[in-house]
Amino acid sequence: MSVIVELVVPSDAFELGQILRVEEPTQVTVETMVPLGGRPTPFVRVRNDARGSFERSVREHASVNEVQLVNIHDDESLYALNWEPSESSLLAMVLELDAVLLGATGTADTWGLEIRFPSHDALSEFQQYYVGANIDVSVERIYNPTKPDAGPWYGLTATQRETLMRAVEAGYYSLPRQLSTQDLADTFDVSDQAVTERLRRGIETLVMNTLLVDEQS
Incomplete structure (x- = not known):
């Protein structure tokens, strides 16, 4: 492992x-x-x-x-x-x-x-x-944080990783929110729907490969 x-x-x-x-x-x-x-x-x-x-x-x-x-x-x-x-x-x-x-x-x-x-x-x-x-x-x-086959970034793709990092750094998850979904989408020149899907898939992958590892093994 x-x-x-x-x-x-x-x-x-x-x-x-x-x-x-x-x-x-x-x-x-x-x-x-x-x-x-x-x-x-x-x-x-x-x-x-x-x-x-x-x-x-x-x-x-x-x-x-x-x-x-x-x-x-x-x-x-x-x-x-x-x-x-x-x-x-x-x-x-x-x-x-x-x-x-x-x-x-x-x-x-x-x-x-x-x-x-x-x-x-x-x-x-x-x-x-x-x-x-x-x-x-x-x-x-x-x-040992992840499943053995999760890859170097907990199973995230490079795009998911970059989007999640930028969202956190720019205050997307802060209260109050410091960055809108559209602002985040504009950063990557994609639609707000596309950036929302990146975040959703990225968070799901992180949870599956870290918090739920013991439940799946």
């Missing part, structure tokens, strides 16, 4: 932390890693007030081929990072073990990572790696 680990590492011990180095108090969020062209492509979100220094820092890194602005929403910008990952790094070990980086948030000093390993054996091998490499890793949480 797969297992998810939440951990904290020093920025200089995490390859993307070295590349995406920022100054305090800026935070950088790696939302997902998509395999494109044979390499994992990180999609990175950063506040607009840090865009200039962020772009300069990333472009100056030797392993980066290109950083592409994908989208700007409110006060944040989303980038796709075209890079050449090292073959001997913490991230390379994650990929070698067929693990999935579900998310990562970093500052100038540390990065918090959420990683899904295919098994407890894979997690043990990863732990042996960072202990042997003298990497200061702080494990915050280990859990």
Whole structure:
């Protein structure tokens, strides 16, 4: 059964932390890693007030081929990072073990990572790696949240995941509601009916693959 680990590492011990180095108090969020062209492509979100220094820092890194602005929403910008990952790094070990980086948030000093390993054996091998490499890793949480076949995002499609995240971040579920269904639909250039269906299917999938796992097994 797969297992998810939440951990904290020093920025200089995490390859993307070295590349995406920022100054305090800026935070950088790696939302997902998509395999494109044979390499994992990180999609990175950063506040607009840090865009200039962020772009300069990333472009100056030797392993980066290109950083592409994908989208700007409110006060944040989303980038796709075209890079050449090292073959001997913490991230390379994650990929070698067929693990999935579900998310990562970093500052100038540390990065918090959420990683899904295919098994407890894979997690043990990863732990042996960072202990042997003298990497200061702080494990915050280990859990088995979903059915084994649920996929890296609790069974959600990429579209469902993005829609649910945006809805929560923008206050769609707040009281009082800070974003209308039509406003949310306009964000994705779809109808209000389409975005409502995304939310409904996404929530149903989350519940089936998390809260109802024990009842189905």
